[in-house]
Amino acid sequence: MPKKRKIDMLQTPALKAEKVPEVLKPVEPLTDRQFECLKFIYGYFITRRFYPTQREIAEALGVRSNTAAFFTGPIEKKGYLHVEPGRRRNIRLTPLAIKLLTEKGVIKEETQIPLPV
Numbered sequence: 331m332p333k334k335r336k337i338d339m340l341q342t343p344a345l346k347a348e349k350v351p352e353v354l355k356p357v358e359p360l361t362d363r364q365f366e367c368l369k370f371i372y373g374y375f376i377t378r379r380f381y382p383t384q385r386e387i388a389e390a391l392g393v394r395s396n397t398a399a400f401f402t403g404p405i406e407k408k409g410y411l412h413v414e415p416g417r418r419r420n421i422r423l424t425p426l427a428i429k430l431l432t433e434k435g436v437i438k439e440e441t442q443i444p445l446p447v
Contacts, residue, residue, distance in 0.1 A: 357426065358408045367391060367401040368410055368427055369436055381421045
């Protein structure tokens with residue numbers, strides 16, 4: 331009768347570090363400037379009922395318009411924004427962003443309105 335081998339769960343193909351489902355990956359914290367950008371996007375949507383363009387984000391942050399991508403790109407990679415390529419006003423807040431803004435007190439529970447995500 332052959333001996334049973336112990337199986338290391340981290341060695342199985344489904345659980346290697348690069349194959350961990352997105353839900354289980356830890357969320358990287360935002361820098362202060364990235365959080366400021368996220369707050370601006372939320373505030374812009376609340377006042378105008380549509381999301382800002384990259385140029386409007388850049389103007390609000392006081393940077394050149396092509397520099398806004400240096401803020402929105404990492405925020406998207408961290409899971410707080412969804413960007414649809416090839417469209418104007420293509421930035422959307424994710425449920426993770428709404429949760430963070432609520433935790434930080436930017437969004438008040440009693441005044442929360444449904445956001446398109």
